[in-house]
Every structure is written in structure tokens, then in C-alpha cells.
Amino acid sequence: MSLAKYAGISLIAMSASMGHAGGMEATALSAGFMFEDGSYGSVSVQSQTPSVKATVGGASATSGSVVESVTSTNIYAKTDFLNSLSVGIAYYREAGIKLDYQSNWSLGGAAAAAALPKVDLDVTTLVALGKYEVNENFSVLAGIKNGTASNATIKIPSSSVDGAVTGGSATSYIAGLAYEVPAIALRAELMYESEGKFTLDTLFSGAISAKTKASTPTYINFYAQSGIATDTLAFASIRQANWGSNQVSINPTGSYGKISEFDDSTSYRIGLGRKFGDTWSSSISYNWEGGSSATTTSPLTLSNGNQGLSIGGKYAINENTAVTFGGNYTELKAVEGQWAAGTFGANAKFSGNSVMTLGAQISTSF
Numbered sequence: 001m002s003l004a005k006y007a008g009i010s011l012i013a014m015s016a017s018m019g020h021a022g023g024m025e026a027t028a029l030s031a032g033f034m035f036e037d038g039s040y041g042s043v044s045v046q047s048q049t050p051s052v053k054a055t056v057g058g059a060s061a062t063s064g065s066v067v068e069s070v071t072s073t074n075i076y077a078k079t080d081f082l083n084s085l086s087v088g089i090a091y092y093r094e095a096g097i098k099l100d101y102q103s104n105w106s107l108g109g110a111a112a113a114a115a116l117p118k119v120d121l122d123v124t125t126l127v128a129l130g131k132y133e134v135n136e137n138f139s140v141l142a143g144i145k146n147g148t149a150s151n152a153t154i155k156i157p158s159s160s161v162d163g164a165v166t167g168g169s170a171t172s173y174i175a176g177l178a179y180e181v182p183a184i185a186l187r188a189e190l191m192y193e194s195e196g197k198f199t200l201d202t203l204f205s206g207a208i209s210a211k212t213k214a215s216t217p218t219y220i221n222f223y224a225q226s227g228i229a230t231d232t233l234a235f236a237s238i239r240q241a242n243w244g245s246n247q248v249s250i251n252p253t254g255s256y257g258k259i260s261e262f263d264d265s266t267s268y269r270i271g272l273g274r275k276f277g278d279t280w281s282s283s284i285s286y287n288w289e290g291g292s293s294a295t296t297t298s299p300l301t302l303s304n305g306n307q308g309l310s311i312g313g314k315y316a317i318n319e320n321t322a323v324t325f326g327g328n329y330t331e332l333k334a335v336e337g338q339w340a341a342g343t344f345g346a347n348a349k350f351s352g353n354s355v356m357t358l359g360a361q362i363s364t365s366f
Contacts, residue, residue: 023217023243023262024121026072027092031141031176031191032223033076034088034131036365041077044324044361052302052332052353057346061107067302068098072124084133094125094147095216097248099300102155114157117299119259121152121165121248123198123216129174141176141189147196147216154202154212154250156259161252163202165212170196172216185227193219195246204252213256215246231275235285239267248300261298265289271310278316285310287330295336295347302350303332324361330354 026048033040050067053060070093078088101116129143152165176191197215204210218241225235243262250259271285291305312326334351 023241023246023265024095024097024260025216025241026070026096026123027074027094028219028221028239029090029092029094029125029127029145029174029191029193030223031129031178031189033090034078034086034129034141035178035180035187036078038365039077039079040363040365042075042361042363044074044359045071046074046357046359047071048355048357050353050355052350052355054337054348054350056107056348059107061348062104063106064104066099066101066104068100070096070098078129086131086133088129088131090125090127090129092125093122095121095123097121097300101299116157117259118153118155119300121154121214122150123147123214124150127174131178136182137180139178139180141174141178141191143174145172145174145193145196146170147172147198149198149200149214152200152212154259161204161250161259162206163204163210163212163250163252164206166201166203168198168200170198170215172196185225185233187226188224189222191219191221191223193221195242202250202252204250208252210251210254211256213249213251217241217243217246233273233275234271235273236270237268241265259298260300261296262301263292269310280313280315282313283311283326287328291333291335294334295338297338299337299339299348301335301337303353304335305333306330306355307333308355320366321362321364324363326359328355328357330357 049069050065052065052067053062055061072093074092076090078086080086097119099119102113102118105113105116125145125147127143127145131139131141133139148169150167154163172194174193178189180187195215195218200212202210202212220240223237225233228234242264244264247258248260249256267289269285269287271283273283275281286309288307289305294304308328308330310328314322314324316322332353337348
């Protein structure tokens with residue numbers, strides 16, 4: 001197992017961004033699989049379990065997490081053509097909102113819970129990606145993304161919104177550059193992902209035919225890794241997204257109104273990988289994202305930034321096949337939801353919340 005191939009063993013594509021101000025990203029695209037030698041494929045399963053609860057006036061307001069658990073499958077594969085061209089595909093759950101106040105709000109009884117939102121929205125994405133090696137050090141990447149929004153539910157009783165959303169798709173593109181020095185396992189890559197815009201048919205209150213608009217943002221992602229000592233590698237990433245320009249909007253009355261209050265986000269990760277002999281390696285990393293405001297008027301915004309820790313291990317079954325497993329624990333920073341004041345006489349405070357993500361992957365090369 002070469003040094004260059006184990007920086008990602010903590011499954012760093014896993015995201016804990018669900019439920020905070022920086023949008024609804026679930027899994028970030030990683031281009032690392034395109035740098036594997038020869039033909040390569042992997043399948044991973046990740047499970048996110050949030051604990052997102054609220055208090056109102058110091059009293060517990062929830063019986064369970066208002067953000068639901070979700071399990072998703074990610075698939076990556078690539079192969080080489082000629083000496084300098086590689087092509088690959090990726091399939092993953094890019095974004096989603098799994099928000100259910102109605103089943104988990106206890107303060108004020110059933111009538112209060114019924115007045116709060118329920119949103120169930122998923123976007124899975126298929127990517128076709130190509131990499132061309134200009135020379136030993138430089139590569140260019142380009143690709144197409146096709147995101148598919150599944151049939152969804154949007155219920156916001158306080159605004160008399162009860163919508164059944166019909167799924168649809170949106171196409172966007174990817175471009176990138178990479179610089180490598182194989183002798184020291186150095187790789188730096190800069191990737192750009194354009195926004196994908198969805199306009200989805202929606203039936204409101206069982207009778208009004210209208211639209212829901214949602215979009216995934218423009219992402220700019222920088223990743224770097226380098227060997228820093230024998231069998232030891234450092235890695236870091238920065239990911240920016242303009243979520244402020246990509247809200248969820250509905251038009252049951254004929255004009256669009258936002259139901260989200262997302263803000264632009266920048267997330268960071270830094271970590272170390274270590275190889276132990278020919279079969280085992282491990283990594284540890286720290287992730288964080290700054291917040292934008294300690295208060296919000298949107299019940300879809302449930303934290304003000306986050307910080308977390310990932311650990312992972314990788315076991316090489318043989319020269320070509322490996323099993324990877326890892327986990328991430330992320331704390332969600334406190335935010336006060338001002339949307340609750342009119343209903344309960346005090347704002348809803350989300351604090352002490354977290355997201356646990358566990359994942360496992362099997363990969364093979366040939």
C-alpha cells in the first residue's frame with residue numbers, strides 16, 4: 001500500500017452539514033479516486049445519526065431529533081485509456097433535507113407540533129469525470145454532473161403550505177487542475193463545480209399546481225496532501241459554497257417565496273495519515289465551519305457552524321483489495337430560532353446538538 005493512497009481512509013467525503021446555516025449538502029464530491037493507478041472501483045455505505053433538539057424558555061421542547069437519520073450508498077469507479085487519459089464515474093447523495101418537527105416537537109402538545117414544518121428532500125448525483133495528464137506533474141479534470149431530486153414533501157402549516165413535489169433533474173459541470181510530485185506523495189487539486197438548478201412540479205394542498213425551486217450551489221474545493229515523514233502523510237481541504245444564492249423557494253400563491261435561510265459557507269479539514277506495515281493504516285482529522293449568525297428566522301437553520309473529529313482505518317486484504325472504515329463526530333454550534341416567538345412566547349434555542357456519521361467501504365484495483 002503506497003503512502004499516496006491512504007489519506008482518505010477516514011472517509012472524508014462524509015459531511016455533517018445537515019441542518020446548519022450553510023445549506024443542505026450531504027456528501028462532498030472527492031476526486032481522489034481519479035488518481036488511483038489502473039482500473040479502480042469502490043462501494044461505501046455511510047450512516048448519519050443526528051441529535052438535534054431544542055429548548056424554549058429553558059424547557060425541553062422536543063421528544064426526539066427534529067433531523068432524521070439517513071443511510072446512503074456511494075459508488076466510485078475509474079479506468080485508464082492510453083497513457084494519459086482516465087475516465088471515471090461517481091454516484092452519491094449530494095444534498096438533502098430530512099426535517100420533521102411534527103413527529104418530534106413536544107412543547108404545546110399535538111396542536112403545536114402540527115403547526116411546525118416537515119420537509120423531506122433528497123438529491124442524488126451521477127458524475128462522469130475525465131482526467132488528462134499533461135505531464136508527470138500536471139493534470140486537468142473535467143466532467144458533467146446530473147443531480148436527481150426525488151419526490152419530496154414540503155409541509156409548513158404556519159404558512160398554509162402542504163406540497164407534494166414531483167422529482168426532477170438538473171445538469172451542471174466540473175473543472176479542475178492538479179499538481180503532483182509522486183516521490184513525496186504530494187498532490188494539490190483545485191476543483192470547481194457549477195450550480196445545478198431544479199424547478200419541480202408541486203401540488204399544493206392537493207389542488208394547486210405550482211413549482212418548487214431548489215439548487216445545489218457553486219462549489220470551489222481545494223485539497224492538498226504531502227508526505228511529511230516516513231510512512232506519514234498530512235492532508236487538508238477547503239470547500240466554499242455560495243448557498244446564500246441557492247435557497248429553496250415555493251410559489252403556491254403565484255410568486256416565489258423562500259422557505260430557507262441558507263448562508264454562504266466555507267468548511268475546512270486538516271489531518272494526518274499513518275501507515276503501519278503493508279496491511280494497516282489509519283488517519284485522524286479535524287473539521288470546522290464558521291457560523292454566520294447566532295439567530296435565525298428559518299426553522300430549517302438548526303446551528304451556527306460546527307466542529308468535528310474523524311478517525312478511520314484501512315486494512316489491505318491483498319495487493320488489490322482493501323476495506324476502509326471510519327467515523328465522524330461533529331458538534332453543531334448553538335443558534336436561536338426566532339420563528340418560535342409568536343407561537344410559544346419565547347425563541348427556540350438549539351444547543352448541545354451533534355451529528356454522528358459512520359461509514360465503511362470496500363475498494364479494489366486491477
